[in-house]
Amino acid sequence: MNLMMISLKLLLFMNLSIIIITTCKANPNQQGEHLSKFIHSKRSHNNNNNNPSSSSLEAFLSHLPQLHVVDDDDDQESKLKEDDKVEGLPGQPEGVDFDQYAGYITLDANKGKALFYYFVESPQNSSTNPLLLWLNGGICFIQFNMAVANVIFLESPAGVGFSYSNTSSDYAEIGDSITALDSYTFLVKWLERFPHYKTRDFFITGESYAGHYVPQLAHTILSYNNIAASIHQTVINLKGIAVGNGWIDDNLCTKGMYDYYWSHALSSDESHSGIEKYCDYVSGNFSYECIKYMNMADVEVGDIDIYNIYAPPCDSSSSSKSPGNDFDPCSDHYTMSYLNLPEVQKALHAKATNWSSCSLVGWTDSPASILPTINRLISSNISIWIYSGDTDGRVPITSSRYSINALKLPVQTPWRSWYSANQVGGYVVGYKGLTLVTVRGAGHTVPSYQPQRALTMISYFLNGELPPKN
Incomplete structure (x- = not known):
């Protein structure tokens, strides 16, 4: 770009x-x-x-x-x-x-x-x-x-x-x-x-x-x-x-996430049943068995963009646009390159720095x-x-x-x-x-x-x- x-x-x-x-x-x-x-x-x-x-x-x-x-x-x-x-x-x-x-x-x-x-x-x-x-x-x-x-x-x-x-x-x-x-x-x-x-x-x-x-x-x-x-x-x-x-x-959003996995065919009946049986979303006390089944569901989801489950990943070998809209999953790379240009930082009156998309x-x-x-x-x-x-x-x-x-x-x-x-x-x-x-x-x-x-x-x-x- x-x-x-x-x-x-x-x-x-x-x-x-x-x-x-x-x-x-x-x-x-x-x-x-x-x-x-x-x-x-x-x-x-x-x-x-x-x-x-x-x-x-x-x-x-x-x-x-x-x-x-x-x-x-x-x-x-x-x-x-x-x-x-x-x-x-x-x-x-x-x-x-x-x-x-x-x-x-x-x-x-x-x-x-x-x-x-x-x-x-x-x-x-x-x-x-x-x-x-x-x-x-x-x-x-x-x-x-x-x-x-x-x-x-x-x-x-x-x-x-x-x-x-x-x-x-x-x-x-x-x-x-x-x-x-x-x-x-x-x-x-x-x-x-x-x-x-x-x-x-x-x-x-x-x-x-x-x-x-x-x-x-x-x-x-x-x-x-x-x-x-x-x-x-x-x-x-x-x-x-x-x-x-x-x-x-924390508790309700976690429950909603794993229920969404199962209801959208991203995880198995086995992991869903285990989560339902062992995870206490009222107290938030997640037992070893609960976390085991949560981890199972996380693995079952596979290598997809979990933030838009139907979108393609940023992959130069395929189309970078999501079906039905113009979002480009590679846009973070463009942003980082642009905001680290010295002339861009000068135009924005920013201190010269190594701008990164996330900071620890x-x-x-x-x-x-x-x-x-x-x-x-x-x-x-x-x-x-x-x-x-x-x-x-x-x-x-x-x-x-x-x-x-x-x-x-x-x-x-x-x-x-x-x-x-x-x-x-x-x-x-x-x-x-x-x-x-x-x-x-x-x-x-x-x-x-x-x-x-x-x-x-x-x-x-x-x-x-x-x-x-x-």
């Missing part, structure tokens, strides 16, 4: 305004593999005493009045904004009609801790379109053909991508709570640099381990909004969140379940969507349904199909305080595999409406 095509794909992605919080970027296989290892690690350590009610995130939130992000000098921030403007990316095609910005927001000058961002304003209606924050395990090439929001990429936590800290201990003390805090601090400081977005409708969405990131950051924002006005700090106008193929609850960082806290946090968000009356590509085997639709069913919410809009480009785009059911949406033919990172359907879905989400009936 030539330089112009790589740049074009990157710019097409920017037609939707996003902030991405990521520990692993580029291809869903890359971020999915790290999620898979993380899941197995939590299972092997029987990490079920990590109750979210006593997590470090909750401890942080209990001390919110002590947190104060000092407003930066307006003139200095205005100059930094102009310095961050991207005049053009190498290989950028002609006719790009939106403004781009890239650079660093310093979180802690004493530690030398700074997060890298890339921001793109909508080609049309940038002054009225909302700001959409996308917290994700991976950067996807999303080829949306119209702008529906203004875009920010954020590489977080420090140590990921171009983001960094000069204090080495920051890399060993990373977890859910510090990621939520750093992301919130970034947002407040970023809004000082772009103050005309302070009152804009704000949404958060993301996929994969963003099943943790999205609700936790939303809870942090809403909690801090309660006191922000009294200390003359920005109140973030959060309107809604959407989580795609999100890891929400220590992870210190990860609650076993985010359902209590989601319950609190439901009571706040913001819009909450859980969406799921139905060909993902790693965090499948069954995992999403089991997690939602555990909330025991009454149904307000019965299950029905929804349409995009005159085809069934998926299915939707509305609960009291939460909406479940499936996306037909999409894998682990929905917009990568089904960009048109993802655009339809996200457009209706931002408008506060269910996807169309026809």
Whole structure:
């Protein structure tokens, strides 16, 4: 793939305004593999005493009045904004009609801790379109053909991508709570640099381990909004969140994964029966026999792309495109090559570094379940969507349904199909305080595999409406 095509794909992605919080970027296989290892690690350590009610995130939130992000000098921030403007990316095609910005927001000058961002304003209606924050395990090439929001990429936590800290201990003390805090601090400081977005409708969405990131950051924002006005700090106008193929609850998502294997003919009756007999998903106590049958099922799945079970692998000897859509499973290779070009890093105002799709960082806290946090968000009356590509085997639709069913919410809009480009785009059911949406033919990172359907879905989400009936 030539330089112009790589740049074009990157710019097409920017037609939707996003902030991405990521520990692993580029291809869903890359971020999915790290999620898979993380899941197995939590299972092997029987990490079920990590109750979210006593997590470090909750401890942080209990001390919110002590947190104060000092407003930066307006003139200095205005100059930094102009310095961050991207005049053009190498290989950028002609006719790009939106403004781009890239650079660093310093979180802690004493530690030398700074997060890298890339921001793109909508080609049309940038002054009225909302700001959409996308917290994700991976950067996807999303080829949306119209702008529906203004875009920010954020590489977080420090140590990921171009983001960094000069204090080495920051890399060993990373977890859910510090990621939520750093992301919130970034947002407040970023809004000082772009103050005309302070009152804009704000949404958060993301996929994969963003099943943790999205609700936790939303809870942090809403909690801090309660006191922000009294200390003359920005109140973030959060309107809604959407989580795609999100890891929400360790036990229920694990059950959903193995049930999906069996129901989609990826594993045998023998392994399924053994899992059903020996695995206790209520207590999360996985015995030796349980893990034996889980491992059997993992082997039975074979060498397929578990993040889109019907997609081909990245193989130069065969077609690299997935049937029925334009997703290229080799896109991570193109991304890594492009972002490591010195001229690209210079254009993005990034520090010269060896950019990699995933970074190895220590992870210190990860609650076993985010359902209590989601319950609190439901009571706040913001819009909450859980969406799921139905060909993902790693965090499948069954995992999403089991997690939602555990909330025991009454149904307000019965299950029905929804349409995009005159085809069934998926299915939707509305609960009291939460909406479940499936996306037909999409894998682990929905917009990568089904960009048109993802655009339809996200457009209706931002408008506060269910996807169309026809």
